[in-house]
Amino acid sequence: MNKPKITLELVDRLGKCGCHHGHKIGDCFDFDTQRGELCPMAAHVAFPYVDILRYGGTLPLSKAGDIRFCCPDADVINVFRLKVEQPDE
Template identity: 70%
Template sequence: MSRPKIKITLIDRKGKHGCHRGHKIGDSFDFDTERGQLCPMAMHVAFPYIDILRYGGHLPGQEDGTAVFCCPDVDTINVFRIEIVE
């Protein structure tokens, strides 16, 4: 069984300041080939969600195959969506 592809997309920003890494709403990253381009703080938060989705788990209150999370930078608070790409 192969692991599904994972896409991470910046969908919103709640903080007062822009991203320190330069990420903008609409930016997308392929987890397997482009994860090094994603802010390390955001990647740190994303990884457990990716692991859950990739191995068949579901997150309460989220659509199947997706997870929404925020980066931990209180000045920026970027909101990302993780989704399985079929």
């Protein structure tokens, strides 16, 4: 079973402070090859979502129709969108 490619894109910030790791809206990360560039707190939150998607599970969609999660920093609250690309079989 080939695992899908997962991309995380920073799409919004709900908190009043800038990201302590320096992330900005529009930043994108390939979960497999760029995970080390992602804030560790955001990566920690992303992992269960990625794991669920990689093993055939489903997640609720946001009002925008995509999958989103927030970083746990209450002062920042970066919003990330998960994009899933199924591998060619």
